[in-house]
Amino acid sequence: MDKLIELLISSGPPALLILVGLVWGKNLIEYFFKEIIEIKKKELAQNLENHKMKIEQENKNFQHILDAKLHEFNIKFTNLHSERAKVIKELYLKMLILQSSLNDVFKIKPNHINNNIHIINNFSNSFQDFQKYYLPNKIYFSEKLSTKIDIFLEEYSFITTEFTNILLEENVPIESLKPKWDKLSKDSSDYTFEIINELIKDFRNILGVEN
Structure with a gap:
């Protein structure tokens, strides 16, 4: 790689322009992929958070149903117990x-x-x-x-x-x-x-x- 750079430098301004273009393109590609990765990470994090919130809500709803059934059973059992x-x-x-x-x-x-x-x-x-x-x-x-x-x-x-x-x-x-x-x-x-x-x-x- 170092030899390639030395060769481009010794070849004059056109080669330098090519070198700058390559470096800039590489940095641009790295930046582009980095941004995409960050966006995907945020999307995954948000999806995960949404999924967690959905599961928590379903658990709460299910717990409410269980509590209602238990309350109903306790009333019936208490009445039978008392009787x-x-x-x-x-x-x-x-x-x-x-x-x-x-x-x-x-x-x-x-x-x-x-x-x-x-x-x-x-x-x-x-x-x-x-x-x-x-x-x-x-x-x-x-x-x-x-x-x-x-x-x-x-x-x-x-x-x-x-x-x-x-x-x-x-x-x-x-x-x-x-x-x-x-x-x-x-x-x-x-x-x-x-x-x-x-x-x-x-x-x-x-x-x-x-x-």
Whole structure:
């Protein structure tokens, strides 16, 4: 390259003009390409920024949709949660009444039942009230608790049959009735105690309270 320049210089003014033209053309081409590159870089940067803004806006829109869906779900879940808590609480209160009426029944001596029919009626009414409330609201309870309540409802027919048999056993010494009466009392107490405990556990779970 240096030899070429020396040759052009030694060739006189025309050669110098050619040399100047070449240098100027080279610089012009470099400037032209440099400007094009800068323009393209700015275009790419702007396109990238526009794309980022578009993605951010789409993310915001999607987040708004998710937030709206979550809010809707939370409202529905909260309402269902509150309704379930209300049903459990109501059945719990009815179970306490039923348990109390059962306790009253078994405070009576077997041979004195006929003189305390009102206590038997109270038990019968409290049981019917419990059953009437439970059956249409069964869906709110866990499978474990529902199974226990269902067994209790089935056993009620057995309990009433036992009541009837005892009532029919007139003039039978109390000593012979007492074992049967005590067993009936224990079985009924066990059923109500288990159900009450399960209702308490379910209600505490809803509240987020540790058992």
